[in-house]
Amino acid sequence: GAGVSQSPSNKVTEKGKDVELRCDPISGHTALYWYRQSLGQGLEFLIYFQGNSAPDKSGLPSDRFSAERTGGSVSTLTIQRTQQEDSAVYLCASSLRGQPIAYEQYFGPGTRLTVT
Amino acid sequence: GDSVTQMEGPVTLSEEAFLTINCTYTATGYPSLFWYVQYPGEGLQLLLKATKADDKGSNKGFEATYRKETTSFHLEKGSVQVSDSAVYFCALKDNQGGKLIFGQGTELSVKP
Numbered sequence: 373g374a375g376v377s378q379s380p381s382n383k384v385t386e387k388g389k390d391v392e393l394r395c396d397p398i399s400g401h402t403a404l405y406w407y408r409q410s411l412g413q414g415l416e417f418l419i420y421f422q423g424n425s426a427p428d429k430s431g432l433p434s435d436r437f438s439a440e441r442t443g444g445s446v447s448t449l450t451i452q453r454t455q456q457e458d459s460a461v462y463l464c465a466s467s468l469r470g471q472p473i474a475y476e477q478y479f480g481p482g483t484r485l486t487v488t
Numbered sequence: 489g490d491s492v493t494q495m496e497g498p499v500t501l502s503e504e505a506f507l508t509i510n511c512t513y514t515a516t517g518y519p520s521l522f523w524y525v526q527y528p529g530e531g532l533q534l535l536l537k538a539t540k541a542d543d544k545g546s547n548k549g550f551e552a553t554y555r556k557e558t559t560s561f562h563l564e565k566g567s568v569q570v571s572d573s574a575v576y577f578c579a580l581k582d583n584q585g586g587k588l589i590f591g592q593g594t595e596l597s598v599k600p
């Protein structure tokens with residue numbers, strides 16, 4: 373079946389512009405995660421959605437970052453007033469549920485964001 | 489907070505050599521432990537996992553044993569192949585939330 377898809381695959385933007393990154397999780401997966409992979413920081417958790425529960429936003433690095441998940445499916449990560457340090461690969465993952473703890477997270481191919 | 493530390497790379501081995509990539513963790517409670525692999529140009533894939541102490545995860549000839557007493561989850565393979573060249577990430581997932589906490593990744597290069 374279809375895996376996690378993300379769009380765009382690459383995004384180049386100017387400093388100060390806003391960007392939106394999209395994630396389509398695997399159908400039927402109730403948990404959705406955003407991570408960021410950068411050279412300096414490795415793989416960092418950003419935000420986690422589980423069903424209709426309030427999202428875990430504890431990994432968002434600043435208030436310029438926000439995310440929503442509409443209808444329990446597609447998610448959009450928005451970065452406002454982008455900075456050069458936002459340049460990274462943004463990964464989305466989904467799992468059947470967030471708990472119990474053994475459910476596998478399936479990752480998308482990522483969106484490479486470059487802020488010039 | 490919870491954290492994962494893994495050996496730095498890059499690690500370069502000859503084909504058929506024995507591989508060990510060390511991973512240790514700090515966590516409250518009893519997390520689940522994972523190894524993910526990222527092949528060149530591809531996305532992250534789960535390689536293996538272990539959910540409780542003394543569990544051994546295995547896949548594609550790779551193994552790792554959850555050692556609570558040493559808080560470790562070292563990845564091993566008896567005979568590596570060129571196709572194993574990739575970046576390997578150790579990760580934990582606590583039993584309170586859903587997020588994965590990753591180590592910094594270890595790049596493995598296997599030469600023929």
